[in-house]
Amino acid sequence: MNTDKSVILFERAKKVIPGGVNSPVRAFQAVGGQPLFIKKAEGAYLYDEDGNRYIDCINSWGPMILGHAYAPVLEAIQRAAADSPSFGAPTRLEVEMAELIVSMVPSVEMVRMVNSGTEATMSAIRLARGYTGRHKIIKFEGCYHGHGDSFLIAAGSGAATTGAPNSPGVTPGTAQDTLIAPYNDLQAVEALIAQYPEQIAAIIVEPVAGNMGCVLPKPGYLQGLRDLCDKHGIVLIFDEVMTGFRLAPGGAQERFGVFPDLTTLGKIIGGGMPVGAYGGKREIMEKVSPSGKVYQAGTLSGNPVAMAAGLAILRELRENSAIYARLESIGDKLYKGMKGELEKRGLHYTMNKIGSMLNVFFTEQTVYDFTTAKSCDLQLFAKYFQAMLRRGVYLAPSQFESWFCSAALSEEDIQHIIQAHADALDEIINQ
Numbered sequence: 201m202n203t204d205k206s207v208i209l210f211e212r213a214k215k216v217i218p219g220g221v222n223s224p225v226r227a228f229q230a231v232g233g234q235p236l237f238i239k240k241a242e243g244a245y246l247y248d249e250d251g252n253r254y255i256d257c258i259n260s261w262g263p264m265i266l267g268h269a270y271a272p273v274l275e276a277i278q279r280a281a282a283d284s285p286s287f288g289a290p291t292r293l294e295v296e297m298a299e300l301i302v303s304m305v306p307s308v309e310m311v312r313m314v315n316s317g318t319e320a321t322m323s324a325i326r327l328a329r330g331y332t333g334r335h336k337i338i339k340f341e342g343c344y345h346g347h348g349d350s351f352l353i354a355a356g357s358g359a360a361t362t363g364a365p366n367s368p369g370v371t372p373g374t375a376q377d378t379l380i381a382p383y384n385d386l387q388a389v390e391a392l393i394a395q396y397p398e399q400i401a402a403i404i405v406e407p408v409a410g411n412m413g414c415v416l417p418k419p420g421y422l423q424g425l426r427d428l429c430d431k432h433g434i435v436l437i438f439d440e441v442m443t444g445f446r447l448a449p450g451g452a453q454e455r456f457g458v459f460p461d462l463t464t465l466g467k468i469i470g471g472g473m474p475v476g477a478y479g480g481k482r483e484i485m486e487k488v489s490p491s492g493k494v495y496q497a498g499t500l501s502g503n504p505v506a507m508a509a510g511l512a513i514l515r516e517l518r519e520n521s522a523i524y525a526r527l528e529s530i531g532d533k534l535y536k537g538m539k540g541e542l543e544k545r546g547l548h549y550t551m552n553k554i555g556s557m558l559n560v561f562f563t564e565q566t567v568y569d570f571t572t573a574k575s576c577d578l579q580l581f582a583k584y585f586q587a588m589l590r591r592g593v594y595l596a597p598s599q600f601e602s603w604f605c606s607a608a609l610s611e612e613d614i615q616h617i618i619q620a621h622a623d624a625l626d627e628i629i630n631q
């Protein structure tokens with residue numbers, strides 16, 4: 201595989217961009233080698249600067265759920281851009297977007313658009329604090345909620361991958377207001393609530409964690425959090441930046457039938473443009489400025505080009521239920537096929553899966569929290585990643601990330617991935 205052009209671009213990038221990348225998760229730090237520079241993408245495939253083709257199993261970390269360069273999204277972007285990319289004034293598209301989100305996400309009665317998942321979560325906890333008059337929040341080890349200061353404590357995703365789950369630059373004052381509990385452990389949450397009575401404003405959780413690999417909530421866990429929040433006047437925030445519109449049209453909350461007070465959204469909601477949103481109960485959302493006193497703003501928030509792209513994708517997801525059946529079937533086929541190849545070889549590595557999110561953990565332990573996720577053999581993962589890449593399958597360059605499949609994968613692509621997995625296992629296990 202010739203990647204000369206990527207090599208040259210990375211050399212140039214390192215001189216002018218920290219680490220040569222604009223987001224740490226893109227660096228190949230944990231897997232060795234260097235990132236590929238992507239030139240274009242179409243459907244299920246990425247093409248790098250040297251013209252190599254890869255089947256994409258990350259899909260821009262989630263947004264490209266219907267595949268790359270999806271025609272209705274491209275048309276919507278072009279149409280909106282022709283009317284000028286930004287006005288900084290209200291538009292019809294924003295109203296349509298808000299109405300669409302409220303119609304799709306069960307617990308959302310009002311919604312505010314922002315420009316990233318990070319902004320959504322930062323705003324949601326400020327709102328929860330303003331609403332309750334309390335300061336502390338509970339987050340879970342290995343969950344990632346963007347790079348807001350309050351969340352860079354025991355964070356997953358790139359923070360876990362680069363070994364910096366607690367970032368320098370976060371003040372002790374901020375850090376002390378973030379309480380940490382292991383994922384899937386209700387007793388730990390109860391203990392924190394007992395330790396800090398009437399001080400906890402919010403519990404923020406990924407209803408399915410995707411930032412320590414794919415980790416599912418145990419039966420009753422989400423409802424248990426809901427009950428604790430109700431009992432103690434705590435705002436429950438589901439961070440559905442990854443799961444929103446992916447696990448069901450109404451996200452994980454629809455799938456599990458547990459409804460938070462606030463929901464944060466991102467990724468798919470922008471169809472590949474930089475968009476986030478937070479929404480929830482009217483009573484809480486009305487506290488946001490200018491109807492309330494909790495301040496939050498954005499020059500480019502609700503940007504018309506981004507709204508047009510998001511609307512095009514969300515409308516498709518709402519109107520075409522066959523898409524979710526397809527995503528489920530893709531997830532099932534990959535899971536069964538890949539698990540079968542592990543079993544054939546007598547390998548007992550764990551695979552977790554829900555809908556179109558899944559991944560292989562190179563550990564024999566059941567993975568249900570960050571401690572069990574960290575029991576993985578990271579060197580083996582790195583070899584697996586490279587072996588898959590050589591076979592034209594593009595995975596997230598970290599053990600602590602989920603795969604995000606797109607509906608654009610064909611039967612042939614699925615078989616290619618399973619075969620690549622089988623061959624990669626033979627290569628790395630016999631090494």
Ligand code: PMP
Pocket residue numbers: 261316317318319321344345346347357406410411439440441442466467476
């Ligand atoms: N929350 C979750 C659950 C995420 O996975 C991410 C990003 N991967 C974020 C928040 C932050 O979103 P962004 O990168 O758009 O700021």
